[in-house]
Amino acid sequence: MTRVRIDLFVSLDGYTSMxxxxxxxxxxxxxxxxxxxxxxxxxxRERVLGNTSGTGTTGLDDSYAAASFENIGAExxxxxxxxxxxxxxxxxxxxxxxxxxxxxxxxxxxxxTAPRPSIQMQGxxxxxxxxxxxxxxxxxxxxxxxxxxxxxxxxxxxxRDFLRAGLVDEFHLMVAPVLLGRGTRLWDDLPALDLTHKMxxxxxxSGTSHVTFTR
Amino acid sequence: MTRVRIDLFVSLDGYTSMxxxxxxxxxxxxxxxxxxxxxxxxxxRERVLGNTSGTGTTGLDDSYAAASFENIGAExxxxxxxxxxxxxxxxxxxxxxxxxxxxxxxxxxxxxTAPRPSIQMQGxxxxxxxxxxxxxxxxxxxxxxxxxxxxxxxxxxxxRDFLRAGLVDEFHLMVAPVLLGRGTRLWDDLPALDLTHKMxxxxxxSGTSHVTFTR
Numbered sequence: 088m089t090r091v092r093i094d095l096f097v098s099l100d101g102y103t104s105m106x107x108x109x110x111x112x113x114x115x116x117x118x119x120x121x122x123x124x125x126x127x128x129x130x131x132r133e134r135v136l137g138n139t140s141g142t143g144t145t146g147l148d149d150s151y152a153a154a155s156f157e158n159i160g161a162e163x164x165x166x167x168x169x170x171x172x173x174x175x176x177x178x179x180x181x182x183x184x185x186x187x188x189x190x191x192x193x194x195x196x197x198x199x200t201a202p203r204p205s206i207q208m209q210g211x212x213x214x215x216x217x218x219x220x221x222x223x224x225x226x227x228x229x230x231x232x233x234x235x236x237x238x239x240x241x242x243x244x245x246x247r248d249f250l251r252a253g254l255v256d257e258f259h260l261m262v263a264p265v266l267l268g269r270g271t272r273l274w275d276d277l278p279a280l281d282l283t284h285k286m287x288x289x290x291x292x293s294g295t296s297h298v299t300f301t302r
Numbered sequence: 303m304t305r306v307r308i309d310l311f312v313s314l315d316g317y318t319s320m321x322x323x324x325x326x327x328x329x330x331x332x333x334x335x336x337x338x339x340x341x342x343x344x345x346x347r348e349r350v351l352g353n354t355s356g357t358g359t360t361g362l363d364d365s366y367a368a369a370s371f372e373n374i375g376a377e378x379x380x381x382x383x384x385x386x387x388x389x390x391x392x393x394x395x396x397x398x399x400x401x402x403x404x405x406x407x408x409x410x411x412x413x414x415t416a417p418r419p420s421i422q423m424q425g426x427x428x429x430x431x432x433x434x435x436x437x438x439x440x441x442x443x444x445x446x447x448x449x450x451x452x453x454x455x456x457x458x459x460x461x462r463d464f465l466r467a468g469l470v471d472e473f474h475l476m477v478a479p480v481l482l483g484r485g486t487r488l489w490d491d492l493p494a495l496d497l498t499h500k501m502x503x504x505x506x507x508s509g510t511s512h513v514t515f516t517r
Contacts, residue, residue: 099477099496099513100316100488100489100492101315101316101489262314262511264496264501264503264513265496266489266492266494266495266496266497268489268492268494273315274315274316274481274483277315277481277483279481279483280481281314281479281480281481282481286479286509287509288479288505288509288511289505290503290504290505290511294501294502294503296477296503296505296511298314298479
């Protein structure tokens with residue numbers, strides 16, 4: 088049965104994302120600190136950077152990183168994560184990930200702008216653009232996943248929309264051992280997931296706490 | 303050399319304390335969920351409840367609980383923690399802890415109300431009431447500690463005052479695996495302790511993360 092999954096980063100003080108990004112530094116300064124343990128993993132280097140030299144950490148952070156790619160049949164992401172807000176006037180924008188994105192599945196991009204034609208990339212990724220309710224996009228992604236899981240890839244506001252709507256079966260949170268002091272608050276207005284989901288915590292050598300809410 | 307130490311509880315979503323307390327339930331409902339792992343320890347049962355039957359957990363939560371009582375020569379707490387706000391008109395109020403409080407040291411209670419005479423309790427605890435700057439009270443407590451450490455016992459607003467003033471050498475945070483969704487935000491306006499202190503994390507079987515900032 089298809090399960091809806093989310094992986095997110097949060098700082099110890101509860102911030103999820105950068106508000107310090109600029110045109111010259113689209114991810115901002117904080118993003119690197121928040122994701123350091125993840126981007127150090129072998130899985131990230133292989134799957135996202137395409138670096139097959141075998142470098143990168145192989146501990147608990149890597150196990151979770153690898154698991155996040157397993158059994159995924161479709162992906163949903165917000166317009167901002169795809170880059171539509173950064174490049175609104177470029178009809179040929181194909182995302183941040185080069186010719187062969189790391190997804191390898193249909194990817195449904197939520198957007199309020201004019202419809203775009205789907206884009207087929209190398210490696211099995213096809214980007215579809217949908218201006219629709221998240222429940223309807225999820226239904227389409229679930230059908231496309233054909234029994235595999237649907238991952239809501241981000242960004243944070245899209246993930247929070249799915250969490251608030253009670254649509255998420257597995258929420259994996261990487262609590263980074265840093266204090267950002269700024270950003271988007273992850274927890275504001277979220278439902279009490281600890282009452283509806285089983286909660287487990289594992290601690291990686293990096294100091295990252297992997298908190299998983301499962302139902 | 304005297305070190306200034308704080309132990310605090312915080313929920314995974316960053317709340318430190320109850321805002322749901324009522325006259326009939328002075329600690330509120332959330333406090334029990336936040337402190338469950340601590341109040342289950344053998345140390346809490348012995349030191350705070352006076353239960354010497356040897357019940358209670360003995361794992362990592364208990365090790366931290368025991369350490370929080372070690373090497374303390376003086377304590378500082380806010381008026382609210384002592385109970386002056388709950389019982390402002392009772393000149394004979396002696397705190398929540400019965401005739402033999404668990405401190406066993408001088409305890410300096412910060413208050414803006416009229417001065418009260420010191421109260422000597424059984425077991426080595428003496429309550430002193432001070433209407434003064436926290437730096438001055440800390441200086442007095444440090445002298446009384448005579449080379450041992452000074453613990454800032456709480457409540458949260460007093461602890462935050464000391465943290466904001468950069469006065470804390472060791473900050474032990476118990477991150478409880480619960481989402482409160484309400485309360486006082488621990489992190490608002492705190493300095494970036496991860497840049498000034500060394501940060502370590504240990505995970506207890508209870509799911510509590512023990513995060514320690516040390517300088």
